[in-house]
Each structure stands twice: as C-alpha cells, then as structure tokens.
Amino acid sequence: MTQSRREFLESCGALIVIFSAGSLSVLPAEGQGPFATHPSHIDPERLDSWLAVGADGIVRAYTGKCDFGQGIFTAQSQLVAEELCVPIDRVKLIQCDTSVCPDQGTTSGSQSTPTNFNTENLALAAATAREALLQLAAVKLGEPVEHLTVADGVISSSRGHHVRYEELIGNKHFNLPLSSTAKRRSPPDWTVLGKPIPSLDRIALMTGQFEFVHHVRMPGMLHGRVVRPPEMGATVAHIDEQSVRSVPGLVKVVVRKNFVGVVAETQYQAGLAARKLAVQWNPGPELPSQSGFFEYLQKRPSHDVLSVDSQDIEAQLASAGCVVRAKYTYPYQMHGSVGVSCAVADVTLERATIWSATQSVYPSRSIIAKLLDKPIDKVRVIYVRGSGCYGLNGADAVSFDAAILSQAVGRPVRLQFSRQDEMMWENFGSACVVEHRAGLARDARIVAWDRKDWVASLGNRPGYDQPGNVITGMLLGYEPELPKPGSAKPPRGKLRNQSNTVPSYFAGCIGGSCGGDGTIRSERALTHTVRSPFFTGPLRSPLRIQNTFANECFMDELCAQAKADPVAFRLQHLRNSRVIGVLKAVATAASWQARPSPRADISRTQTVSGRGIACVAYEGDNGYAALVAEVDVDLQTGAVRPKRFVIALDCGPVSNPDGLRNQTEGGILQGMSRALVEEVTWDNRRVTSVDWETYNSLHLDYEMPTVEMVFVTPADVPATGAGETAITVTPAAIGNAIFDATAARLRTLPFTPERVKAAMLESAQSAERA
Amino acid sequence: MKKITLNVNGQRHIVAVDPETPLLFVLNDELGLRGPRFGCGMAQCGACTVIMRRQIVRSCVMPVRLVGQDEVTTLEGLGTPEKPHPIQQAFIEEGAAQCGFCLSGVILTAKAVLDTKPDASDQEMRDALGGILCRCFTHTRMLRAIRKYAEARRA
Numbered sequence: 001m002t003q004s005r006r007e008f009l010e011s012c013g014a015l016i017v018i019f020s021a022g023s024l025s026v027l028p029a030e031g032q033g034p035f036a037t038h039p040s041h042i043d044p045e046r047l048d049s050w051l052a053v054g055a056d057g058i059v060r061a062y063t064g065k066c067d068f069g070q071g072i073f074t075a076q077s078q079l080v081a082e083e084l085c086v087p088i089d090r091v092k093l094i095q096c097d098t099s100v101c102p103d104q105g106t107t108s109g110s111q112s113t114p115t116n117f118n119t120e121n122l123a124l125a126a127a128t129a130r131e132a133l134l135q136l137a138a139v140k141l142g143e144p145v146e147h148l149t150v151a152d153g154v155i156s157s158s159r160g161h162h163v164r165y166e167e168l169i170g171n172k173h174f175n176l177p178l179s180s181t182a183k184r185r186s187p188p189d190w191t192v193l194g195k196p197i198p199s200l201d202r203i204a205l206m207t208g209q210f211e212f213v214h215h216v217r218m219p220g221m222l223h224g225r226v227v228r229p230p231e232m233g234a235t236v237a238h239i240d241e242q243s244v245r246s247v248p249g250l251v252k253v254v255v256r257k258n259f260v261g262v263v264a265e266t267q268y269q270a271g272l273a274a275r276k277l278a279v280q281w282n283p284g285p286e287l288p289s290q291s292g293f294f295e296y297l298q299k300r301p302s303h304d305v306l307s308v309d310s311q312d313i314e315a316q317l318a319s320a321g322c323v324v325r326a327k328y329t330y331p332y333q334m335h336g337s338v339g340v341s342c343a344v345a346d347v348t349l350e351r352a353t354i355w356s357a358t359q360s361v362y363p364s365r366s367i368i369a370k371l372l373d374k375p376i377d378k379v380r381v382i383y384v385r386g387s388g389c390y391g392l393n394g395a396d397a398v399s400f401d402a403a404i405l406s407q408a409v410g411r412p413v414r415l416q417f418s419r420q421d422e423m424m425w426e427n428f429g430s431a432c433v434v435e436h437r438a439g440l441a442r443d444a445r446i447v448a449w450d451r452k453d454w455v456a457s458l459g460n461r462p463g464y465d466q467p468g469n470v471i472t473g474m475l476l477g478y479e480p481e482l483p484k485p486g487s488a489k490p491p492r493g494k495l496r497n498q499s500n501t502v503p504s505y506f507a508g509c510i511g512g513s514c515g516g517d518g519t520i521r522s523e524r525a526l527t528h529t530v531r532s533p534f535f536t537g538p539l540r541s542p543l544r545i546q547n548t549f550a551n552e553c554f555m556d557e558l559c560a561q562a563k564a565d566p567v568a569f570r571l572q573h574l575r576n577s578r579v580i581g582v583l584k585a586v587a588t589a590a591s592w593q594a595r596p597s598p599r600a601d602i603s604r605t606q607t608v609s610g611r612g613i614a615c616v617a618y619e620g621d622n623g624y625a626a627l628v629a630e631v632d633v634d635l636q637t638g639a640v641r642p643k644r645f646v647i648a649l650d651c652g653p654v655s656n657p658d659g660l661r662n663q664t665e666g667g668i669l670q671g672m673s674r675a676l677v678e679e680v681t682w683d684n685r686r687v688t689s690v691d692w693e694t695y696n697s698l699h700l701d702y703e704m705p706t707v708e709m710v711f712v713t714p715a716d717v718p719a720t721g722a723g724e725t726a727i728t729v730t731p732a733a734i735g736n737a738i739f740d741a742t743a744a745r746l747r748t749l750p751f752t753p754e755r756v757k758a759a760m761l762e763s764a765q766s767a768e769r770a
Numbered sequence: 771m772k773k774i775t776l777n778v779n780g781q782r783h784i785v786a787v788d789p790e791t792p793l794l795f796v797l798n799d800e801l802g803l804r805g806p807r808f809g810c811g812m813a814q815c816g817a818c819t820v821i822m823r824r825q826i827v828r829s830c831v832m833p834v835r836l837v838g839q840d841e842v843t844t845l846e847g848l849g850t851p852e853k854p855h856p857i858q859q860a861f862i863e864e865g866a867a868q869c870g871f872c873l874s875g876v877i878l879t880a881k882a883v884l885d886t887k888p889d890a891s892d893q894e895m896r897d898a899l900g901g902i903l904c905r906c907f908t909h910t911r912m913l914r915a916i917r918k919y920a921e922a923r924r925a
Contacts, residue, residue, distance in 0.1 A: 069869030069906055198865060205870035206858040208805030208845030212871065215804045248788070267799060268791040338809050338817055338905045339871040387809075388869030388906045419810040658865055662911070666868055669907035692814035692903060700876065701900035704909045 044102040047132070047174045050125030051080070055170035057153055059084055059091050063122055064104025065112040066096040066359065067201070069388040070723050071659035072112045074199045078655060079117060082185055082193040083126030084133075086153040086165070088200075096361045096383030106360040106461060108391065108538060110622055110721020117655060117719045119184065127182035129174065136168040187653045196658035213384040216344040216355045218412035222251055223267045224405040225274035227260040228421055228471070231686040232533060233284025236260065243278035253277060254408040259475040261401060263409050267416070274418075286684050287533050294329045294433045297454045302528035303483035306491045307501050308508055308516070309524045316448035316522035320439025324561050327435045328550035329748045332428040332456070332680035334695055335539055339387025340422045341394030345402035346412040351378040356399035357386025364396060366464040368403045371476065390670070392427045392461055392470075392537035400472040420690045425471040427537025428680055431456045434550035439522075444562035446505065446573055448522035453501065453550070455543065456532035457483050471535060483529040497620030499543035500728070501525050503551040504617055505573040517576035517617050534680070534687065541724040544618060545671070545731065549749065552614035552732035556597065556739060565594040566613050566736065578650050579617050581712050582626040585648035586613070589710045590628040597736065598743040607632050609643070612736025614729040623725040624650040624712075627668070629733035630705075633741045638753035638760065640738055642672055642705040645730075650712040651722040657711070664726045665707045671730025672705075673698040677750050696750075743767070774834055778803070779847030789835035793827075794818045796834050797844060805845030805874050809903070816875025816902035820844050826875075826882045845874045848881070857881050857919040864915040868906035875902040880916040888924055892917070 042049045042062075052060045061080045067073035073093060081088040094100060096107070104115065116122040130150070137155040138145045140163055147158040153165045187194060204210040229235070236258050244250055249265035250273050262273040288296040317323055344355040352372055358364045361381040369376040386395055394417055402415040432455050439448040459469035459480040467473025468480040495508040495515030502508055506523040508516020516523075541548075559569040567587045574580050586592070592613070602608055610633070615626035630644040645668050654660050677696035681689045689695035735746045744759035776783045778801060785800040792811075797803045797820070806829050809817030813828035820829045821843040829842075849855035854862060857877055867873060876899065883890050883898045890898075895916060904912065 069867075071868075198862075199867075201870070202862050202865060202867065203851045203854065205867050205873060206845075206861045206877070207849055207851050207854050208803070208847075208874065209851055210870060211804060212807065214807055215798070217799075217802070266787070266791070267795045268788055336905055337871075338815055338869075338903050339807055340809070385869070387807075387871040390905070416808060419812060419814075662865060662868060662908070665910055666907045669909060670905070673907065691812060692810060697903060697905060698907075698909075699900055700902040700904060700909055700912065701896040701898075702909070703896065704913070707910060 042100070042102050044121065045177050047125055047128050047176045047178055049102050050122060051129050053165050053169045055166050057090060057164065057166045057170070059086055060094060061091060061122065061126070062094050062101045063116065064096055064102050064362070065107045065116055066383045068107070068357065068359065068385055070663055071199055071656060072107070073201065074197060075113075075655040075659060076116060076122060077200060078193045078195070078197055079123055080126050082190055083123065084130050084153070085150045088192055088197060090153060098361050098365045098379075098381045103362040106363060108359050110618065110724045113651070113655065113719045113721050114622065123184060124178050124180070124182055127184050128176065128179040131179065131182050132174055132176055133165055133168055137163050140168065193655050194653065195656070197656055199659060211384065212339070213344070213355055213357045213386045214339065214342045214416065216384055216414070218344060218346055221344070221412040221414055222263050222265060222409060223270040224261055224263045224402065224413045224415040225270040226401050226415070226417070226421055227262065227274050227277055227279055228425055229258065229281050229284070231284045232287070234281040237280040237282045240278040244273045244276050247273045247276060252409050254405055256404060257475060257477045259404065259472065261405050263405050263413055287682055287686070289684065290682055293431065297431065297433055297456055297530050300530040301485035302454065302530045303486055304488035305527045305529070306488040307497065307525040307527065308491055308495060308506060308510060309526070310509065310522050312522050313448055313450045313524045317437060317439045317450065320447050321442045322440045322561065323437060324440065324557055325437050326554050326557055326747060327433065328553065330432040330546040330549060331749055332431045332534065333539060333674055333678045334423060334428055334680055334689070335390045335393035335426055336423065336695060336697060337387040337389055337393045340417040340419060341386060341398040342414070342416040343395070343399040343402040344412060344414045345399070345406035347372060347403055347406040348410070351380070352403060352407070354379070354381045354399050354403055355384045356381055357384060357389065357395040358399055359389065359392070360396065360461060363462060363464045364399055367462050367467050367473070368400060370465070371400055371467060372403055372407050390540040391542065392539070394422045394426050396462055397425065397470045397472045400467065400470070404472070423690045423695060424687045425535070427459055427470060427535040429539030430532065430536045430543060430546065432543070432546040434547065436550070436554040438554070438558055440558065440562060444564060446520050446558055449503065449506065449520050450524045451503070452526045452528065453547065454528045454530055457529050457536050458532040459535040460537050469537070480535070483531055488526060495620070500547045500551070500616060500619065501527055501543070503555065504576065504579055504615065505555065505570070517579050518573050519575055520573060540670070541728045544616070544724065544728045545674070548614065548616050548728045549731040549735065552616070552729065553735045553745070553747065556612065556736040557745065560597055560739070563596045565596060567592055568594060570615065576617060578624040578714065579615055581714070582624045582648040582650050583615050585710050585712050586626040586628050586646055589648060589708065590646035592628060597740040599740055602741070602743060606636060607634055608741040610737045610739070610741025612733045612738070612740055614732035614736060616725070616728050618721065618725045618728055621720070623720040623722055625725040625729050627726065627729040627733040629730070629737040631734060631737040631741060633738055633756065635742070635760070638755070638757035640676060640734070640751050640756060641703070642734060644706050644708070645733075646708045647726055648710045648712055649722065649725060650714065651725065652717045652719040653713060654711055655719065660711070660722055661709065663723045664709055667723065667726035668707055668730050669698075669704060671727035672734065675731035675734045675749055675751055677752070679750050775839070776834070776837060776842065777839060778842045779844060787834060790833050792830050793820070793832045793834050793837055793842070794829040797829060803844050803846060807871055807874065809871070814901070814903070815872070816879065817872050819875040819878045821878050821882055824882060824885055826879050843878070845877060848877070856922060857916070860915040860919040860922070861912070864911050864918065866908055866911035866915040868908050872902065872904045876904065876912050880919070884920055884923060888920070890920070
C-alpha cells in the first residue's frame with residue numbers, strides 16, 4: 001500500500017491520496033473538480049473547486065480547514081451532507097492538500113466555523129450545488145423547481161418522477177461560479193447538521209488503526225533527527241563529523257548555517273548519531289532572570305498600540321471616590337503536544353512532497369519552496385493529522401526540517417523530534433503583565449478604567465514569507481518578526497478587540513462610535529509589545545486567555561470593593577445582549593446565590609469552598625461564554641481543588657452538540673491545568689522545562705471536577721468559533737473562586753499551593769492592618 | 771543487526787534490527803503498527819504503552835532484546851474496527867477522544883488494571899493512570915468509558 005502511494009504521486013497529479021481513518025486508500029480521478037488541475041487553478045470562486053459528485057454518487061468535498069482533534073472533519077462532512085441532502089456516509093471530505101484543496105490559509109483562531117459554516121466558502125459551495133442540481137433536474141424532469149423535492153441525493157417531482165444526483169452530474173464539472181444568492185438550509189430544518197453525529201474518526205482511533213503523520217512511510221525512506229543548539233542565539237563554531245563515524249547506518253550529517261541534522265537508515269541509528277555528534281556552539285546571550293522577568297518586561301523598549309483612549313482618564317480617576325489598582329502577570333506556557341512533532345518529506349530534483357501536521361498547508365508550501373529554492377508549484381504539502389497541537393506547536397518547524405534533510409540526501413526522510421527538541425524550541429504562549437487602575441463613584445459604579453499591558457513577543461506563525469518566525473528559519477539565517485519600538489498613535493476606525501485586550505465593560509468609543517460591550521466611557525487600553533527572549537506564537541486562546549484572566553479577576557476586585565454581587569455588578573456595566581445572555585444563563589444553571597465575595601462565613605476549618613465567575617466575548621464577537629467555578633482550598637497546604645464548573649456558551653447555531661461538548665470540556669480542563677500547574681521555566685542560559693518532569697500538566701490521575709454546560713442560541717445569528725471560548729474564562733473563574741473562598745487574590749498564574757498560601761497570608765495581614 | 775523473533779498480537783514476526791532498538795520503533799517501523807506512538811521516549815506520558823505478561827510496558831524504553839518470547843499486545847491487538855474489544859467499544863460510545871494520540875496508554879492501562887482487579891475502585895483506577903498524559907484533557911469522557919466497561923464486565 002505504501003509503495004503504491006509514491007508511485008501514484010510520482011506519476012500523476014490526477015490521483016488523490018486520502019489519509020483518513022482506517023487504511024490508506026488511493027482514489028482514481030473522476031475528471032471533475034480540482035482533480036487534475038494545476039494548484040493555482042484552484043479558484044475558490046468556482047463551485048468545482050469545492051465539490052464533485054462522482055458517478056458512484058459519492059460527494060467529494062475539498063476544504064482548506066483541517067481536523068487536529070477538534071472535530072471539524074465531522075462537522076464539515078455534516079455541513080456538506082446537510083446542504084446537499086445526502087446521507088453523511090456518502091460525503092468524502094478531503095482536507096488541506098495544496099494540490100487539490102482551496103487555499104484557506106491557516107486552520108486557527110476559532111475561524112473554521114465562521115469561515116466555512118455561514119454564507120461563504122464550503123457552505124456556499126454546497127448550497128450552490130444543491131440549487132444547481134435542482135435546476136438540472138427541472139430540465140430533465142420537465143417540471144419547475146418549485147415542484148421538486150430532494151432527499152438522500154434523489155430529486156423527485158410532483159408527478160412521481162425521480163432522478164439521482166449522479167445521473168445529472170456524475171463525473172462532470174458544474175462549470176459554475178459560487179452563487180452569492182444560494183440559500184442555506186435554515187437551522188430549524190436541519191437533519192444532519194445540529195445533530196450529535198459521532199465523530200467519524202472514532203472507530204479508527206480506538207482500535208489503533210488511525211493514521212497519524214507519524215505513521216506515514218515511504219519506500220526507501222530514511223530517518224532524520226535535528227541537533228538543536230543548547231540555548232537561544234547559540235551558533236555553530238565547529239562540527240566534528242568523525243564523532244559519528246562509528247554510528248551504523250549513518251547516511252549524512254546535514255549542516256546549513258546553524259541548522260544541524262543527521263540522517264540514518266533507522267530511527268534508532270538517527271537518534272544515536274544525534275546524541276553522539278560533537279558540535280561546538282558559540283554561546284548565546286545570557287537570559288533575563290525568571291524571578292525578575294515581569295519587571296524586566298516592563299522596562300524594555302516596546303511597540304505601543306492604543307486600542308481605546310477617551311483622553312479623560314486621569315481627570316476621571318482623580319475625581320473618583322475610590323481608585324483600585326492591581327498588577328497581573330501571566331507566565332509563558334507551552335502547547336506541549338503529547339506526541340512530538342513529525343513530518344515526512346520527499347524532495348527530488350523535480351519536486352517536493354511534504355506530509356505534515358501543519359495547520360497551514362498553503363503558507364508552509366510557500367516557506368518550503370523558499371527554503372528549498374524551488375518553484376512554488378513544484379511543492380505539495382499534504383496535511384496528515386498529528387498529535388493535538390492547540391496552536392503553533394513544532395509541526396511547522398519539523399516540516400521545514402524534514403524538507404531540508406530530504407533535499408540534502410535526495411531520498412524521502414521521516415523526521416521526528418525528541419521531547420526536548422519539541423519543548424525547548426516551540427513558540428510558547430506569551431508571558432504578559434497587565435496593570436489596571438479603576439475609579440469607583442460614590443454609588444459604586446465604575447466611572448473610569450485604565451489598563452496597560454506588556455506582551456513578550458518573538459516570531460509567530462511563519463505565514464507565507466517569514467521562515468524566521470520559527471526556530472528552523474532562524475537557524476538558517478532568516479530574521480524573526482520583531483516588535484518595532486514606537487509610541488502609540490491615537491486609535492482610529494472601529495474598535496478591534498481580537499486579543500480581548502479591552503474588557504467587556506468598556507464602551508469602546510472611538511471617534512463617537514462605541515464598539516465595546518459595556519458602559520464605561522472613561523477608558524484607556526494601551527498595549528506594549530516587547531521583544532521576547534524565546535519564540536512565541538499562538539497557543540489556544542492566544543493573549544485572549546492572558547487578558548481575560550487579568551480583566552475578569554480585576555473586575556472581581558472592583559465587585560469586592562463595591563461590596564456587590566459579581567453577577568449583578570457585571571450586568572450593571574454591560575450592554576452586549578449576548579454577553580448578558582450567557583451571564584444570566586450560567587447564573588441560573590449554577591444556582592448562583594447573589595452575594596458579594598469573599599463569602600462572609602469563611603471558616604477556620606481545613607478546607608474552604610468558594611465560587612467565582614468570569615465571562616468573555618471571545619475576540620470581541622466570535623463566541624460568548626460565562627463560566628462559574630466552584631473550588632475547595634486547603635488552608636494548610638494552599639492546594640486548590642476545583643469541584644464543579646458550569647458554563648453557558650453562545651456560539652450561534654451549533655453544528656454538532658457532541659463535538660461542542662467535547663471541545664468545551666477539554667477547553668475548561670486544559671484551562672484548569674494552565675491555571676493550576678503550567679509554567680515554562682528557565683535558568684540564566686536556557687529553557688529548563690523540557691519534559692514532563694519539568695513542565696507540569698495534570699495527568700489522568702487528577703480527580704477531575706464535574707463540568708456542566710448550557711448552550712444559548714439566539715435566533716438568526718451566524719455561527720461563531722467555539723474551540724477557544726471556554727478555556728479563555730477558566731483561569732479567571734478559578735482565581736475568583738479562590739478569592740471567594742479565602743479572601744486571597746491570586747494575580748499570577750499558575751495558582752501553586754505556595755502562591756495561594758502567600759496570598760492568604762498577605763490577605764490576613766492587610767485585614768489586620770485595616 | 772540481529773534476527774529477533776517477536777510475538778505480537780497473536781502473530782510471530784522475525785525482524786533484523788539492532789537489539790538495543792526500543793520495542794516501539796520495531797512495532798512502528800518493522801511491523802507497521804500504529805497503536806503505540808512515540809510521545810516522550812522517557813516513559814513519562816504513556817503514548818507508547820503495550821501489554822506484556824498482563825502488565826503495561828512503556829515500549830519506548832524497552833530494548834527489543836529484552837522482549838523475548840512474551841506475547842506483546844498493542845491497541846490494535848485488542849479488537850478490530852469491525853469487532854472492537856468491549857473497552858474499545860465503550861470508548862467509541864462515549865466519544866472519549868479528541869486528537870486520540872494518547873489512547874494506547876489510556877485504554878491498555880485501564881484494561882490491564884481491570885484484568886487483574888475487576889472491581890478496582892475509581893481511586894485505584896486513577897492511581898494506575900497517573901503516568902498517562904492527555905493534553906486535550908478528555909479525562910472526563912475517558913474515565914466514564916472505563917467505568918462503563920468495568921461495570922459491563924462485572925455484570
């Protein structure tokens with residue numbers, strides 16, 4: 001089977017290879033759709049780029065949004081089945097292959113649902129196809145479209161005649177543009193979408209048959225390993241190739257500037273060679289100390305952006321009855337995929353084919369073309385699922401590395417990182433500092449809120465032209481994306497809140513137009529982006545989770561200062577009906593008892609309990625969530641134990657309720673792990689959290705809290721993203737629950753027992769002083 | 771290189787490999803098995819788990835020369851897509867996966883525990899799963915699936 005794969009790819013672009021559940025299968029071309037076209041001919045405006053009906057009645061759909069465990073493969077299959085009125089098992093979805101799928105950029109940012117499930121792209125293509133098929137049937141059956149009905153891929157006329165899709169269009173092009181007027185089937189009529197269809201990868205996963213990118217094998221394939229520098233900024237001084245002369249099976253030591261790798265016949269031999277290769281490195285710069293890192297961040301030159309500035313903040317704060325100040329900090333955290341990143345590359349003189357778990361097949365194709373100095377149309381990147389990535393893990397870097405190694409040896413190379421390669425060199429979630437000042441009026445309303453944040457940043461997704469944004473490119477001499485120091489310009493245009501910098505309670509007024517979700521009109525949000533000593537990049541809810549932790553915990557501080565109930569106080573400062581909707585829904589679902597925090601009856605017993613709440617309009621308008629956390633805190637040890645989470649979620653019409661539940665449970669529990677234990681560590685030279693002993697994650701023995709959820713679905717709203725909404729509010733809700741239980745305010749993640757004890761001590765001391 | 775005989779999932783295989791090669795690499799590269807996967811190479815995460823002598827073994831740190839004639843069972847050795855093992859069936863019914871990379875560790879560890887102690891408590895089960903990592907945090911569904919299988923097994 002694997003042998004046939006290469007032959008097919010070598011011989012002809014008119015064949016499709018599908019990597020899906022079960023075994024590899026090679027499908028013949030059907031002379032339709034994008035099958036035999038040159039990549040640049042995949043025109044997203046044309047129906048045939050998205051859909052093809054085979055003579056066998058199978059509907060093949062092509063998407064640029066891929067599934068890495070979040071369930072979008074199943075949901076997109078449902079979408080096509082729904083719009084075309086065919087059973088889901090007749091839909092074959094082909095995801096993210098640059099030779100056959102439309103370029104939809106990167107699968108990220110909770111954008112797959114808004115992009116493909118509303119009125120454009122895949123959804124529009126499927127609706128266009130249904131209407132086109134009805135038109136064809138009307139001609140064939142001699143009756144107007146209004147007299148036709150469609151079910152299971154069969155169109156029936158009022159006079160009792162039938163025609164199947166494949167009889168109308170099987171193996172033929174539609175030759176139509178997407179129709180902007182094609183009508184989506186409306187949610188009340190759905191029979192496939194909106195249903196808890198079991199994820200289509202399930203049986204293959206549970207029985208060990210599922211093909212991950214780690215399993216791709218090619219005839220004549222070699223195994224590679226990279227030899228990374230010991231620290232950031234180190235450069236190659238000398239390489240002693242004699243040191244690996246005795247390693248059996250060694251094929252080549254590959255060096256390009258500071259990129260070093262080895263290729264051998266087997267994985268084991270490649271590992272031996274990587275360990276034995278003697279490389280002398282010139283040291284990199286000393287790292288800023290971890291203990292003083294947040295202060296360091298605040299003193300560095302920065303690129304400044306004002307999201308909103310009412311220009312009256314100082315005057316309003318000066319006249320406020322009471323001003324509350326607080327500083328929040330958030331550490332670097334890791335994607336920390338459970339499987340290391342892996343890719344297979346087959347680079348010949350003619351062309352390059354890369355099997356990759358990247359979220360960005362098209363951007364990666366551009367980068368690989370640049371690194372290999374090949375024309376872009378000779379490079380093909382085929383998505384094969386890897387271990388869950390949660391953003392930019394090592395998948396892009398390992399694909400670039402594999403391509404370089406394969407080019408160097410002229411044979412297919414499979415490259416799998418070591419655990420340390422993965423954890424030391426991934427693009428971490430950014431460390432941040434947020435400083436708040438807010439003024440309360442005599443009636444306890446917030447009259448002014450000033451907020452500044454400092455974000456550590458270096459690199460990012462490589463996009464189509466910045467290889468230096470990840471480690472491979474930097475080792476090859478490409479510059480990473482850097483914040484350019486400069487002061488902020490006055491905000492202009494519409495409020496942009498993609499990173500949830502601006503709290504939900506801001507009116508968000510720019511030039512008289514108020515795009516925020518709240519009522520506070522004296523407002524300022526200023527972001528300083530600072531060069532990070534480590535690579536950073538999108539990690540599930542990038543900057544949204546950091547900002548929401550700081551914003552929602554500080555809001556809780558203001559509630560406490562006002563001696564107000566945290567739900568009621570939030571509602572007083574909100575205008576957005578969807579944020580209000582989820583807050584009210586979660587309060588009901590969790591049987592929230594209205595009272596101020598901390599609870600008045602904090603006992604002196606061993607364990608105290610509390611509840612906290614947090615809410616968000618994810619990215620400003622891409623999903624709405626409110627979460628109640630109930631936690632126990634051990635007063636002796638400072639250990640925090642979440643017992644129950646209740647979430648209300650509004651992401652518009654839900655494509656698959658079971659998939660959404662799975663994502664939401666996972667999001668909350670991953671958020672809990674980040675809140676309680678996760679933190680990247682380093683010494684004065686290098687990252688020291690490089691495996692599962694040194695980077696903490698909650699393992700399967702952790703006694704998990706219960707998770708309950710309600711979905712709020714207003715009528716006639718578009719579908720939004722959902723995979724990152726729940727995680728965004730989790731650290732804040734836990735922090736607020738700890739405060740409710742103990743009167744101790746945690747302003748830094750993770751909430752380790754030591755930090756909780758220190759905060760409790762500080763809270764007791766300040767109570768005594770008062 | 772040395773010829774080594776292995777008994778895996780009820781079949782006998784002869785492979786020619788360096789005897790120090792970790793069992794995992796042999797299962798993946800020589801036998802084409804997909805169930806056990808490389809997560810860390812240090813027995814810290816469980817993604818490479820197999821069962822030998824009713825015990826779970828981390829195949830990423832087990833040199834193939836130490837395997838001997840013991841039967842090795844991988845995730846695909848339990849059941850097939852057409853006829854999944856009851857514990858696999860419970861995971862299918864509960865949808866207890868997201869990316870699914872960690873499943874060998876979760877399913878095989880739970881099975882090994884219940885094979886030895888069918889009435890293992892939730893606490894005993896969690897203790898046994900202490901070395902298993904799921905970064906998608908599908909914990910709740912996985913434990914529900916394990917409980918479902920354990921109850922059906924006792925019934």
